[in-house]
Amino acid sequence: MKPKDEGKIDEIYTATLALVKEQGLAGITMSQIARKAGFATGTVYIYFANKDELIVKLFDKCINDYTRDHFAGYDPSAPFKVAFHTIWMNMLRYSIEHFHEMVFIEQCFHSPFISEATRKATKDRLLPWRELIERGKKEKLIKQVDASWIMLFVRGSVRDLVKHCAYHQLKITNEFRETMFEMCWDGIRD
Incomplete structure (x- = not known):
């Protein structure tokens, strides 16, 4: 064969x-x-074999790439804001450079193509980020709300920022990235 x-x-x-x-x-x-x-x-x-298999395999590939890139250069022992900045910038960079993948992941995650086991495994891959959020709460640097809500707020703001800029052909400069990071930071800090 x-x-x-x-x-x-x-x-x-x-x-x-x-x-x-x-x-x-x-x-x-x-x-x-x-x-x-x-x-x-x-x-x-x-x-x-079929569309379902294709979607599941592509989702797995995209999630592997996303979570790998999510933690590039991440040091869990760095000061909280520095570590958070690293992850935030990685999320933004991935979403800009892999816009189609971001849209695909977003559409797939809650679709019937993706099993509960796969959703849980995806969340497990993001455990270091959850642990960082919990550390920020423990250090009283960020709001004392469930880590899932903070992660949702951060991911949603990055995703919507990138979608808006992509659909309106807006350039995302380094200065703009930092301004958007500070706005997100202001939204979660205590």
């Missing part, structure tokens, strides 16, 4: 991400994905 071509898998993933951004997760079909990738529909079925 001929080995699967990883390049074709990447092309299928790229086509899927573009279609999800253009028309949403629910409405796309395997034939649309194949057409967007420039393949015959049967080629996509060589790599994925």
